Amino acid sequence: MxxxxxxxxxxxxxxxxxxxxxxxxxxxxxxxxxxxxxxxxxxxxxxxxxxxxxxxxxxxxxxxxxxxxxxxxxxxxxxxxxxxxxxxxxxxxxxxxxxxxxxxxxxxxxxxxxxxxxxxxxxxxxxxxxxxxxxxxxxxxxDPYSRYIAPAPAATDRNARNGVQASAGLTVVREGRGIAIASVNANGPAWSAGISPGMRLLSVDGQPVRGMDEAAVTTLLNGDPGSSVSLTLGASPRSARRRHAPEQAAERTIVLTRAAVPPETVFAFSSGDIVVLRVTGFSADTAQEMSLFLDQAMQPDALGEDPASGAGPVKGLVFDLRGNRGGVLQQAVTSVALVLDHGVAVVTRGRIPQATHIWSVQGGDLTGGLPIVVMVDGRTASAAEIMAAALADHRRAVVIGSTTLGKGLVQTIAQLPDGGELFVTWSRVLAPLGWPLQGLGVMPEVCTSLGRAALDQAMQDLSSGVLDLREAVRQSRLARPPLPVARILEIRSACPAAIGTDIDLDTARALIDDPVRYHAALVPEDLGGAPGPGSVHVSAD
Structure with missing residues (x-):
């Protein structure tokens, strides 16, 4: 009443x-x-x-x-x-x-x-x-992260998290007057149909696309969820030349079922004999995307379309988490499970049982123990920090770059009757060795934010088995909450937060190319172990 x-x-x-x-x-x-x-x-x-x-x-x-x-x-x-x-x-x-x-x-x-x-x-x-x-x-x-999101932006956020656009799961680009496939979303129907970047798109549902702009072609590709779209494709000009095949013979028609495609968050490219996976966020399908790319990278001809090209096997893997603001915690844990045989990935502690977990992984390393470097910077946050911390603490990867943002609080989401959403912080995050991510962030083993001279010296010292940041890494790993702000700032000052640059990838390559440097840069073995029983197990399956 x-x-x-x-x-x-x-x-x-x-x-x-x-x-x-x-x-x-x-x-x-x-x-x-x-x-x-x-x-x-x-x-x-x-x-x-x-x-x-x-x-x-x-x-x-x-x-x-x-x-x-x-x-x-x-x-x-x-x-x-x-x-x-x-x-x-x-x-x-x-x-x-x-x-x-x-x-x-x-x-x-x-x-x-x-x-x-x-x-x-x-x-x-x-x-x-x-x-x-x-x-x-x-x-x-x-805390700074709990918040209310009004109905309209909340709907946009939900769409971004879950993917609501019904599409073929690909993007196109103009090449002269023709249209080519620019990228294929690993979450979408085009990926499972074997469509790959570089293929020429000749027609959509029988309508030729030559001379059309990208927006018009995209409109043809999109439609109602569950509807069918027919694509006539031609091989890339490079592939056709290599195979000496007539252009017409390379044409084929594929019928796809449009689907709501979650946003793509993993992008892969090769740098010589190193595979780089750039992860822009952790959404509902990030671990699945990463799994597909890792499986692809481990194929014998991963670095060359033709085994006769002379490309060698993959020598190392780089996860680029620079600028990654985080996302779904479980996706970060499952991503860790793809390259770590077993162990604690992260610990969360809150006031209710649902917020308190020891997240353990078991499932098997898809890379077979390849050297891994994780690139981070001052914008790397949340779930991305969880992944970097887990791989570093288990000595599964070398983290390079600068100290990360330091967002070690986990939010749970509630949808309200008005369509808005509440993001409520309900647990704190601890890395496998027990140190808090909140405020402290991840201290890299190799710092690239101190300038070229300091980096050159650090790399030279690694060649002799000396880790210049050993004491800073030790102090960060032995830290326990609650930490005074002054102490946080003191630890972080050893490698100030900064935006990543091209020098990061050069450093990653130098570490992978030199096993002595790589092993010297791993977190020192004398810093302790991870939490024990009571784990929530996450499999890579």
Whole structure:
């Protein structure tokens, strides 16, 4: 009844002489507001890193009214909950019990309704702004990563995470007046059909594409999920010349079923006898993409289309995580499982059992023990830091670059009744050797952010078996939470965060080319072991 009453009358609890104001506009929906706030409070209560009461969450959120209209001031004492302005009291009631979820939800809606009746700035801002301000003020008291995302951007984020566009899973590019396949998404139908970059696209559903621009061709390729699209393809000019085959004979038609394709996050290229996998994020299919590329890279002719080309076997692997802001934690763990036979990948600790895990991997190294270098920089964060830390702590890879961002908090997501989403930090991340990622970040074994002279000296010392950053790496690996900010800054200063450059790949190649340097750069063996029983096992299958 409270929600309906707010549509037609002043909010309950107003004084006998409330400020006059217009009727509540239809745009104000107290039922929806109550559902959003109640759902959010119920979700937050057991999950935040520190324990707070429903009362505290609500009082923080109600300060959002003041953020929109400074004339509105929520006040709370042990015996009174009020909304006041310089001209009088707009709302008053006895405070609910500390843990009364329904009571505090109703109080928040009641106060918001009273404010809406009497505040032109609030009505001008709209109810969505009210909701946003409520959560902004609430999350200002928590960590930097907990947040509310409004319905429209939340839908965009969900689409980006899950992939909703029905397509063939490829991109095209103009070559003269013709159209060629520019890239093939490893998550899409074109990949499994054997379509590869460089092939010429001749027609779509029988319509010739010669002379069309990329956007027009893309429109033809896209369609309803589950619908069919017929592609007539020709071999790349280079392939046709090599095989001395007539152009017409190389043509073939493939029928694909359009699908919602998650965003591609893994991109592969070769640098001599080294395979580089650039990972831009960790979405729902990142580990699967990585698995496909690794399987491809381990084929005998991975570095040459023709075995007679003289290309040798793959000598090493580079994961480029520079600029990778993270994503789905489980995908990072599964990615680690692709190149690590067994061991703890990461530990998460929160207040509830679902937030506390020891994530272990078992499944087998797809690379057969190839040397691995991980490139990171000051923008590498979250799930990307988890992967780098796990491979470094297990001496499975050498990490090079600069100290990473240091985002070692994990968020869980709740969808709210308005279509918005809550991202709530519910656990802290510890690397396999027990050190915290939050604030500290990953200290690389080889630093490229100190300048060319320092890097040259470090590489020269590695040739003699000396790791210049040994003490800095040791200090970072032996760190335990909570860490004072001054201590974090002291450790990080050994290799300042910076944006990656071309010198990183040159350094990665130099390490892979020289086994002495590579093994000298691995994390020292005397830094301890990983956590033991109680693991959550993640397989690479």
């Amino acid at each position: 409270l929600a309906l009453a707010l549509l037609f009358a002043p909010a309950p609890g107003l004084t006998d002489t409330p400020l006059s104001g217009p009727p509540v506009p239809v745009a104000f929906d107290p039922a929806l507001l109550g559902s959003v706030i109640g759902t959010a409070l119920n979700f937050l209560r057991p999950r935040t890193l520190e324990a707070y009461s429903v009362r505290q969450f609500t009082l923080w959120g109600l300060n959002g009214l003041t953020a929109i209209d400074p004339a509105l001031t929520p006040e709370s004492t042990e015996t009174s909950l009020r909304l006041v302005t310089p001209n009088g009291v707009l709302y008053a009631q006895r405070p609910p019990a500390e843990t009364d979820l329904a009571g505090w939800t109703q109080a928040a809606v009641g106060m918001a309704g009273a404010a809406w009746l009497n505040s032109q700035p609030l009505r001008a801002a709209g109810q969505q702004a009210l909701v946003q301000s409520f959560f902004d003020e609430l999350f200002n008291h928590l």
